[in-house]
Amino acid sequence: DVTLDPDTAHPRLEISTDGKSVKDTGTIRKVPSNKKRFDSHLFVLAKEGYTSGRHYWEVDVGRRTNWTLGIAQESVIRKGTLTLSPKNGFWVMGFAQGKDYWAHTEPWTRLSVGGKLQRIGIFLDISDKKITFYNVHKKSALYTFTLADGGSREGKFLPFFSTGPAPAKPDNEPLKIV
Known part of the structure; x- marks a missing residue:
C-alpha cells in the first residue's frame, strides 16, 4: 500500500489527508523544515520503502501536462538542484510539456506511446533488479530499467512522485495513487 510522506514533500506540494494524492498549490506553504524534505524541486516520496520482493502500484496522471514517477533510493540528496537519473538514485519516467514521454536515462530516452497515458502501472x-512502467489501459510495457544501472544498491527504494517543473500558473490536477 503506497501512501505519500508529507515530510518529504516540497513546500508547494499539498498531500491529501489520505496520503493518496498530491497537487501543486502554486505557493510556498509554511511547513516544518527537515532533512527529508525536497527544497528545490516539486518532488515527494512515499512513506513505505522496499528492500526486497515485488511491488506494484498505479498512478492516475489525469490530464496533467507534466509529471514524473518511479522510485528513488532512500539515500538520495534532497537539497539543492538535482538531476533525475539512475546514477543519482532515481529510476523514473515522465511526461513533459504535454508532448513527449521520457525515461530519465543518460541521456533521456524518448518513449513511443500511442495516445495519451492516463494511468501508469x-x-x-527487487530480486530481479528491475523496475518496469506500464500503460495500464493497453496492458503494455513502456520502459524497463535495470536497477544495477546507476546508484549504489544500499538501503530502501521508495516510490517517487513529481508534478514536474514549477510553472508560474500551477496545474491543479492531482497525481493520484489508485
Whole structure:
C-alpha cells in the first residue's frame, strides 16, 4: 500500500489527508523544515520503502501536462538542484510539456506511446533488479530499467512522485495513487 510522506514533500506540494494524492498549490506553504524534505524541486516520496520482493502500484496522471514517477533510493540528496537519473538514485519516467514521454536515462530516452497515458502501472522487482512502467489501459510495457544501472544498491527504494517543473500558473490536477 503506497501512501505519500508529507515530510518529504516540497513546500508547494499539498498531500491529501489520505496520503493518496498530491497537487501543486502554486505557493510556498509554511511547513516544518527537515532533512527529508525536497527544497528545490516539486518532488515527494512515499512513506513505505522496499528492500526486497515485488511491488506494484498505479498512478492516475489525469490530464496533467507534466509529471514524473518511479522510485528513488532512500539515500538520495534532497537539497539543492538535482538531476533525475539512475546514477543519482532515481529510476523514473515522465511526461513533459504535454508532448513527449521520457525515461530519465543518460541521456533521456524518448518513449513511443500511442495516445495519451492516463494511468501508469509501476512494477518493482527487487530480486530481479528491475523496475518496469506500464500503460495500464493497453496492458503494455513502456520502459524497463535495470536497477544495477546507476546508484549504489544500499538501503530502501521508495516510490517517487513529481508534478514536474514549477510553472508560474500551477496545474491543479492531482497525481493520484489508485
